[in-house]
Amino acid sequence: MTRNIRTALGTLAPLALAALAPVARADWTRLNMTEGVTPLSRDIHALHMTIFWWCVAIGVVVFGWMIWSLVKFRKSQGAKPDVTMTHSTKAEIIWTVIPVGILVLMAVPAARTLIAIEDTRGTELSIKVTGYQWKWQYDYLGEGVSFFSSLARSSDEARQLKSGIDPKSVPDYLLDVDNPLVVPEDTKVRVLLTAQDVIHAWWVPAFGMKKDAIPGNVNELWFKVDKGKTGIYRGQCAELCGRDHGFMPVVVKVVTKEEYAAWLAERKAATNPSAAPAPAAEEAAPTVAALPTAPRG
Ligand SMILES: [Cu+2]
Numbered sequence: 001m002t003r004n005i006r007t008a009l010g011t012l013a014p015l016a017l018a019a020l021a022p023v024a025r026a027d028w029t030r031l032n033m034t035e036g037v038t039p040l041s042r043d044i045h046a047l048h049m050t051i052f053w054w055c056v057a058i059g060v061v062v063f064g065w066m067i068w069s070l071v072k073f074r075k076s077q078g079a080k081p082d083v084t085m086t087h088s089t090k091a092e093i094i095w096t097v098i099p100v101g102i103l104v105l106m107a108v109p110a111a112r113t114l115i116a117i118e119d120t121r122g123t124e125l126s127i128k129v130t131g132y133q134w135k136w137q138y139d140y141l142g143e144g145v146s147f148f149s150s151l152a153r154s155s156d157e158a159r160q161l162k163s164g165i166d167p168k169s170v171p172d173y174l175l176d177v178d179n180p181l182v183v184p185e186d187t188k189v190r191v192l193l194t195a196q197d198v199i200h201a202w203w204v205p206a207f208g209m210k211k212d213a214i215p216g217n218v219n220e221l222w223f224k225v226d227k228g229k230t231g232i233y234r235g236q237c238a239e240l241c242g243r244d245h246g247f248m249p250v251v252v253k254v255v256t257k258e259e260y261a262a263w264l265a266e267r268k269a270a271t272n273p274s275a276a277p278a279p280a281a282e283e284a285a286p287t288v289a290a291l292p293t294a295p296r297g
Contacts, residue, residue: 037229041208123190131200131213134244152176180251184260186227204235
């Protein structure tokens with residue numbers, strides 16, 4: 001019997017190793033949650049890793065003990081089952097108190113992070129995000145700037161049935177939009193989320209943030225992208241919202257405060273050209289540009 005097991009193991013082990021070879025070469029960091037580019041995303045990642053290693057330790061102890069017991073007290077070694085034991089108060093207390101203690105220890109850092117996620121004090125910029133089937137609308141509150149953000153035309157053309165366009169030839173296929181959300185770095189941005197038709201969810205993994213956009217309801221989230229982390233960040237609608245759910249990506253362009261001020265002034269002029277004659281627009285521009293660069297406490 002033992003020889004049979006050894007033969008089977010001898011045959012299976014090389015096969016298992018061969019099957020695992022590509023796994024060993026894989027980029028494991030890509031499987032994990034992203035660390036992101038905001039203080040919150042780093043907190044969430046740290047929390048995730050802490051709880052992960054707690055779980056690993058618990059797994060090692062529980063399975064280690066179990067396997068050791070199976071081997072040590074096997075029948076072939078003369079182990080006899082204890083058929084008289086029906087109840088042990090001591091054991092029940094131990095297996096209740098230890099897990100409760102571990103849960104309390106886990107709850108402390110988790111509660112701290114959850115509170116930080118809800119803390120929108122000190123917001124510097126508020127943007128209302130409205131989900132539609134199947135696009136996003138961004139309203140810069142108090143700035144009079146508002147626009148829609150839809151799937152980029154190159155992706156939209158390629159996705160049509162029998163378009164003849166190879167999706168692989170389209171850069172950022174299904175992940176690009178016509179008008180990205182533009183925000184400044186190192187600025188606390190509050191996002192107010194709602195929807196016009198059905199439930200959507202606004203998700204940017206690098207910001208560690210995902211929340212439902214619900215019709216008739218306003219949800220809130222915030223992010224503050226680290227200084228020096230300018231660039232394009234991509235996300236998705238994360239709530240199945242209908243036929244084209246997969247075709248309403250989120251793209252956030254993070255720029256410097258100066259670039260943001262210039263972009264906002266340009267956008268305001270483009271939004272309302274008749275209300276702002278040329279000289280007035282020129283006068284207004286420096287005021288707008290001065291706002292985000294002003295020193296903050
Ligand atoms: Cu959706």
